[in-house]
Ligand SMILES: Nc1ncnc2c1ncn2[C@@H]1O[C@H](COP(=O)(O)OP(=O)(O)O)[C@@H](O)[C@H]1O
Ligand SMILES: Cc1ncc(COP(=O)(O)O)c(C=O)c1O
Protein backbone atom coordinates (compact mmCIF):
# COMPACT_ATOMS: atom_id res chain seq x y z
CA UNK A 1 0.00 0.00 0.00
CA UNK A 2 1.26 3.50 -0.88
CA UNK A 3 2.30 5.58 2.13
CA UNK A 4 0.26 8.69 2.96
CA UNK A 5 2.52 11.77 2.80
CA UNK A 6 3.00 14.02 5.85
CA UNK A 7 3.17 17.80 5.56
CA UNK A 8 4.02 20.41 8.21
CA UNK A 9 1.92 23.51 7.39
CA UNK A 10 3.09 26.68 9.14
CA UNK A 11 0.76 29.61 8.51
CA UNK A 12 -2.15 31.56 10.00
CA UNK A 13 -5.30 30.19 11.59
CA UNK A 14 -8.57 32.06 11.68
CA UNK A 15 -11.39 31.03 14.01
CA UNK A 16 -14.07 32.30 11.63
CA UNK A 17 -13.76 31.79 7.89
CA UNK A 18 -10.89 30.69 5.69
CA UNK A 19 -7.34 31.98 5.25
CA UNK A 20 -3.94 30.37 5.82
CA UNK A 21 -4.24 26.95 7.42
CA UNK A 22 -7.98 27.55 7.75
CA UNK A 23 -8.14 27.60 3.93
CA UNK A 24 -5.59 24.88 3.17
CA UNK A 25 -5.63 22.15 5.84
CA UNK A 26 -9.03 20.61 5.11
CA UNK A 27 -8.53 20.53 1.31
CA UNK A 28 -5.04 19.03 1.69
CA UNK A 29 -6.45 16.36 4.00
CA UNK A 30 -9.34 15.77 1.61
CA UNK A 31 -6.94 15.00 -1.27
CA UNK A 32 -5.05 12.52 0.89
CA UNK A 33 -2.23 14.15 2.85
CA UNK A 34 -1.61 13.96 6.61
CA UNK A 35 -1.28 17.59 7.65
CA UNK A 36 0.52 18.84 10.77
CA UNK A 37 -0.90 22.38 11.21
CA UNK A 38 1.31 24.81 13.12
CA UNK A 39 -0.43 28.16 13.43
CA UNK A 40 1.72 31.32 13.23
CA UNK A 41 -1.16 33.45 14.44
CA UNK A 42 -4.63 32.75 15.77
CA UNK A 43 -6.90 35.58 14.65
CA UNK A 44 -10.67 35.84 14.96
CA UNK A 45 -10.93 36.36 11.18
CA UNK A 46 -8.67 37.35 8.27
CA UNK A 47 -7.26 40.85 8.15
CA UNK A 48 -9.26 41.99 5.13
CA UNK A 49 -12.27 42.58 7.40
CA UNK A 50 -10.21 45.55 8.64
CA UNK A 51 -10.44 44.46 12.29
CA UNK A 52 -9.58 41.31 14.13
CA UNK A 53 -8.61 40.00 17.55
CA UNK A 54 -6.12 37.34 18.56
CA UNK A 55 -2.41 36.79 18.96
CA UNK A 56 0.82 36.09 17.12
CA UNK A 57 2.56 32.88 18.24
CA UNK A 58 5.81 33.46 20.17
CA UNK A 59 8.62 32.54 17.72
CA UNK A 60 10.24 30.20 20.30
CA UNK A 61 7.11 28.03 20.11
CA UNK A 62 8.01 26.97 16.56
CA UNK A 63 11.21 25.06 17.48
CA UNK A 64 9.55 23.94 20.74
CA UNK A 65 6.66 22.28 18.90
CA UNK A 66 8.90 20.74 16.24
CA UNK A 67 11.32 19.44 18.89
CA UNK A 68 8.34 17.79 20.57
CA UNK A 69 7.68 15.91 17.33
CA UNK A 70 11.38 15.01 17.06
CA UNK A 71 11.30 13.63 20.62
CA UNK A 72 8.52 11.19 19.79
CA UNK A 73 10.56 10.03 16.79
CA UNK A 74 8.24 11.33 14.05
CA UNK A 75 10.22 14.16 12.46
CA UNK A 76 11.82 11.94 9.81
CA UNK A 77 8.29 11.16 8.55
CA UNK A 78 7.82 14.77 7.48
CA UNK A 79 7.83 14.98 3.66
CA UNK A 80 7.39 18.71 3.28
CA UNK A 81 7.13 22.05 5.04
CA UNK A 82 4.78 24.76 3.82
CA UNK A 83 5.06 28.31 5.12
CA UNK A 84 2.58 31.11 4.47
CA UNK A 85 1.28 34.06 6.46
CA UNK A 86 3.82 35.03 9.15
CA UNK A 87 3.24 37.20 12.19
CA UNK A 88 6.89 38.35 12.47
CA UNK A 89 10.32 38.00 10.84
CA UNK A 90 11.51 36.10 13.92
CA UNK A 91 8.89 33.45 13.15
CA UNK A 92 10.31 33.23 9.64
CA UNK A 93 13.83 32.64 10.94
CA UNK A 94 12.51 29.94 13.29
CA UNK A 95 10.84 28.27 10.28
CA UNK A 96 14.08 28.23 8.28
CA UNK A 97 15.83 26.53 11.22
CA UNK A 98 13.01 23.97 11.36
CA UNK A 99 13.31 23.36 7.60
CA UNK A 100 17.04 22.61 8.06
CA UNK A 101 16.25 20.28 10.98
CA UNK A 102 13.62 18.41 8.95
CA UNK A 103 15.91 18.12 5.92
CA UNK A 104 18.57 16.63 8.20
CA UNK A 105 16.01 14.03 9.33
CA UNK A 106 14.61 13.49 5.80
CA UNK A 107 16.87 14.78 2.99
CA UNK A 108 14.05 14.32 0.45
CA UNK A 109 11.74 16.77 2.27
CA UNK A 110 10.55 19.79 0.24
CA UNK A 111 10.11 23.36 1.45
CA UNK A 112 7.36 25.39 -0.23
CA UNK A 113 7.31 29.08 0.66
CA UNK A 114 4.16 31.10 -0.07
CA UNK A 115 5.69 34.56 0.43
CA UNK A 116 2.62 36.37 1.81
CA UNK A 117 3.72 40.01 1.80
CA UNK A 118 0.45 41.74 2.34
CA UNK A 119 -1.35 44.22 0.18
CA UNK A 120 -2.26 47.47 1.90
CA UNK A 121 -4.93 48.43 -0.69
CA UNK A 122 -6.68 45.06 -0.35
CA UNK A 123 -6.33 45.16 3.44
CA UNK A 124 -4.03 42.14 3.68
CA UNK A 125 -1.90 43.30 6.59
CA UNK A 126 1.54 41.76 7.17
CA UNK A 127 4.39 43.41 9.16
CA UNK A 128 6.91 45.09 6.79
CA UNK A 129 9.84 43.19 8.34
CA UNK A 130 8.26 39.97 7.01
CA UNK A 131 8.64 41.18 3.42
CA UNK A 132 12.34 41.92 4.04
CA UNK A 133 12.80 38.48 5.57
CA UNK A 134 11.11 36.79 2.60
CA UNK A 135 13.27 38.65 0.06
CA UNK A 136 16.55 38.41 1.93
CA UNK A 137 16.38 35.01 3.65
CA UNK A 138 13.46 32.75 2.70
CA UNK A 139 13.91 32.85 -1.10
CA UNK A 140 17.32 31.15 -0.92
CA UNK A 141 15.98 28.35 1.31
CA UNK A 142 12.80 27.57 -0.68
CA UNK A 143 12.52 24.57 -3.02
CA UNK A 144 9.23 25.92 -4.35
CA UNK A 145 8.11 29.56 -4.29
CA UNK A 146 4.47 30.56 -4.87
CA UNK A 147 4.28 34.36 -5.20
CA UNK A 148 1.41 36.43 -6.55
CA UNK A 149 2.31 39.21 -9.00
CA UNK A 150 2.97 41.80 -6.31
CA UNK A 151 5.30 39.40 -4.52
CA UNK A 152 7.09 38.42 -7.76
CA UNK A 153 7.63 42.12 -8.50
CA UNK A 154 8.93 42.65 -4.99
CA UNK A 155 11.47 39.80 -5.29
CA UNK A 156 12.70 41.24 -8.60
CA UNK A 157 12.64 44.91 -7.58
CA UNK A 158 10.50 46.05 -10.55
CA UNK A 159 7.03 45.83 -12.13
CA UNK A 160 6.46 43.22 -14.84
CA UNK A 161 5.82 44.72 -18.28
CA UNK A 162 4.50 41.70 -20.20
CA UNK A 163 3.97 37.96 -20.00
CA UNK A 164 7.49 37.38 -21.37
CA UNK A 165 8.76 39.66 -18.67
CA UNK A 166 6.89 37.69 -15.96
CA UNK A 167 8.54 34.52 -17.27
CA UNK A 168 11.96 36.17 -17.26
CA UNK A 169 11.42 37.45 -13.73
CA UNK A 170 10.21 34.08 -12.40
CA UNK A 171 13.11 32.38 -14.19
CA UNK A 172 15.60 34.77 -12.59
CA UNK A 173 14.45 33.51 -9.18
CA UNK A 174 15.45 29.94 -10.09
CA UNK A 175 19.11 30.96 -9.88
CA UNK A 176 18.53 32.32 -6.35
CA UNK A 177 17.24 29.09 -4.73
CA UNK A 178 13.90 27.56 -5.79
CA UNK A 179 13.56 24.65 -8.23
CA UNK A 180 10.09 25.82 -9.23
CA UNK A 181 8.21 29.12 -9.14
CA UNK A 182 4.41 29.07 -9.34
CA UNK A 183 2.95 32.54 -9.92
CA UNK A 184 -0.58 32.06 -8.61
CA UNK A 185 -2.01 35.12 -10.31
CA UNK A 186 -0.47 37.12 -13.16
CA UNK A 187 -1.21 40.83 -13.46
CA UNK A 188 0.77 42.52 -16.24
CA UNK A 189 -0.23 45.38 -18.58
CA UNK A 190 -2.52 44.51 -21.57
CA UNK A 191 -3.44 41.03 -20.38
CA UNK A 192 -6.75 39.43 -21.47
CA UNK A 193 -9.64 40.98 -19.57
CA UNK A 194 -11.68 37.78 -19.11
CA UNK A 195 -8.99 35.39 -17.95
CA UNK A 196 -7.33 34.56 -14.66
CA UNK A 197 -3.75 33.64 -15.59
CA UNK A 198 -1.11 31.61 -13.80
CA UNK A 199 2.50 30.67 -14.56
CA UNK A 200 4.81 27.79 -13.66
CA UNK A 201 8.55 28.02 -14.27
CA UNK A 202 11.03 25.20 -13.60
CA UNK A 203 14.45 24.25 -14.98
CA UNK A 204 12.63 22.16 -17.61
CA UNK A 205 10.48 24.97 -19.02
CA UNK A 206 7.65 27.46 -18.55
CA UNK A 207 3.90 26.81 -18.61
CA UNK A 208 1.04 29.31 -18.77
CA UNK A 209 -2.54 28.56 -17.75
CA UNK A 210 -5.79 30.49 -18.16
CA UNK A 211 -9.03 29.93 -16.29
CA UNK A 212 -12.17 32.08 -16.37
CA UNK A 213 -12.12 35.27 -14.33
CA UNK A 214 -15.20 35.23 -12.11
CA UNK A 215 -17.02 38.33 -10.86
CA UNK A 216 -17.27 38.83 -7.09
CA UNK A 217 -18.70 41.83 -5.23
CA UNK A 218 -15.73 41.46 -2.82
CA UNK A 219 -12.69 39.36 -3.78
CA UNK A 220 -12.54 36.22 -1.62
CA UNK A 221 -9.44 35.77 0.55
CA UNK A 222 -7.40 32.59 1.06
CA UNK A 223 -7.32 31.70 -2.63
CA UNK A 224 -3.53 31.87 -2.73
CA UNK A 225 -3.23 29.75 0.41
CA UNK A 226 -5.58 27.16 -1.07
CA UNK A 227 -3.66 27.12 -4.37
CA UNK A 228 -0.24 26.68 -2.75
CA UNK A 229 -1.51 23.98 -0.38
CA UNK A 230 -3.18 21.91 -3.08
CA UNK A 231 -0.17 22.26 -5.41
CA UNK A 232 2.15 20.91 -2.70
CA UNK A 233 -0.27 18.18 -1.66
CA UNK A 234 -0.43 16.84 -5.20
CA UNK A 235 3.34 17.02 -5.63
CA UNK A 236 3.66 14.87 -2.51
CA UNK A 237 1.12 12.42 -3.92
CA UNK A 238 3.38 11.93 -6.94
CA UNK A 239 2.14 14.43 -9.54
CA UNK A 240 4.61 16.09 -11.91
CA UNK A 241 5.08 19.88 -11.62
CA UNK A 242 2.69 20.42 -14.55
CA UNK A 243 0.05 17.94 -13.36
CA UNK A 244 0.02 19.52 -9.88
CA UNK A 245 -0.23 22.97 -11.49
CA UNK A 246 -3.20 22.01 -13.68
CA UNK A 247 -4.90 20.20 -10.81
CA UNK A 248 -4.56 23.09 -8.34
CA UNK A 249 -6.02 25.55 -10.88
CA UNK A 250 -9.01 23.29 -11.54
CA UNK A 251 -9.71 22.56 -7.87
CA UNK A 252 -9.48 26.23 -6.85
CA UNK A 253 -11.81 27.14 -9.72
CA UNK A 254 -14.39 24.67 -8.35
CA UNK A 255 -14.21 26.33 -4.93
CA UNK A 256 -14.63 29.78 -6.48
CA UNK A 257 -17.64 28.65 -8.55
CA UNK A 258 -19.33 27.34 -5.39
CA UNK A 259 -18.41 30.52 -3.49
CA UNK A 260 -19.85 32.67 -6.28
CA UNK A 261 -23.03 30.56 -6.52
CA UNK A 262 -23.60 30.95 -2.75
CA UNK A 263 -22.95 34.71 -2.86
CA UNK A 264 -20.47 34.10 -0.05
CA UNK A 265 -17.42 36.21 0.84
CA UNK A 266 -15.70 33.28 2.57
CA UNK A 267 -14.55 30.30 0.48
CA UNK A 268 -17.18 27.52 0.35
CA UNK A 269 -14.67 24.72 1.03
CA UNK A 270 -17.04 22.32 2.75
CA UNK A 271 -19.69 22.54 0.03
CA UNK A 272 -17.04 22.14 -2.71
CA UNK A 273 -15.13 19.31 -1.03
CA UNK A 274 -16.01 16.53 -3.46
CA UNK A 275 -15.22 18.72 -6.45
CA UNK A 276 -11.89 19.70 -4.88
CA UNK A 277 -10.99 16.03 -5.07
CA UNK A 278 -12.57 15.53 -8.52
CA UNK A 279 -12.68 18.83 -10.45
CA UNK A 280 -15.08 18.71 -13.40
CA UNK A 281 -13.01 20.90 -15.69
CA UNK A 282 -9.41 20.70 -16.78
CA UNK A 283 -7.37 23.77 -17.66
CA UNK A 284 -4.47 22.71 -19.82
CA UNK A 285 -1.15 24.42 -19.15
CA UNK A 286 0.43 25.66 -22.38
CA UNK A 287 4.17 25.26 -22.70
CA UNK A 288 5.82 28.56 -23.56
CA UNK A 289 8.68 28.78 -26.03
CA UNK A 290 10.81 30.94 -23.73
N1 LIG B 1 -11.10 32.84 -11.27
C1 LIG B 1 -11.08 33.93 -10.52
N2 LIG B 1 -11.90 34.95 -10.80
C2 LIG B 1 -11.86 36.07 -10.09
N3 LIG B 1 -11.03 36.28 -9.07
C3 LIG B 1 -10.21 35.30 -8.72
C4 LIG B 1 -10.18 34.09 -9.42
N4 LIG B 1 -9.25 33.30 -8.85
C5 LIG B 1 -8.71 34.02 -7.83
N5 LIG B 1 -9.30 35.22 -7.74
C6 LIG B 1 -8.99 36.31 -6.85
O1 LIG B 1 -7.76 36.81 -7.30
C7 LIG B 1 -7.03 37.32 -6.22
C8 LIG B 1 -5.66 36.72 -6.22
O2 LIG B 1 -4.99 37.43 -5.29
P1 LIG B 1 -3.48 37.70 -5.36
O3 LIG B 1 -3.22 38.82 -4.47
O4 LIG B 1 -2.99 37.88 -6.72
O5 LIG B 1 -2.93 36.28 -4.80
P2 LIG B 1 -3.12 35.73 -3.35
O6 LIG B 1 -4.39 34.96 -3.36
O7 LIG B 1 -1.93 34.90 -3.03
O8 LIG B 1 -3.18 36.90 -2.42
C9 LIG B 1 -7.79 37.03 -4.97
O9 LIG B 1 -8.44 38.21 -4.57
C10 LIG B 1 -8.81 35.97 -5.39
O10 LIG B 1 -9.98 36.07 -4.68
C1 LIG C 1 -4.64 35.97 8.47
C2 LIG C 1 -4.40 35.87 7.00
N1 LIG C 1 -3.79 34.79 6.51
C3 LIG C 1 -3.54 34.65 5.18
C4 LIG C 1 -3.88 35.63 4.28
C5 LIG C 1 -3.51 35.42 2.84
O1 LIG C 1 -4.59 35.15 2.04
P1 LIG C 1 -4.46 34.96 0.46
O2 LIG C 1 -4.50 33.49 0.21
O3 LIG C 1 -5.64 35.65 -0.10
O4 LIG C 1 -3.17 35.54 0.02
C6 LIG C 1 -4.54 36.76 4.74
C7 LIG C 1 -4.94 37.80 3.80
O5 LIG C 1 -5.51 38.80 4.13
C8 LIG C 1 -4.80 36.89 6.13
O6 LIG C 1 -5.41 37.97 6.63
Ligand SMILES: [Mg+2]
Pocket residue numbers: 116148224225
Ligand atom coordinates in the same frame (compact mmCIF):
# COMPACT_ATOMS: atom_id res chain seq x y z
MG1 LIG D 1 -1.35 35.26 -0.95
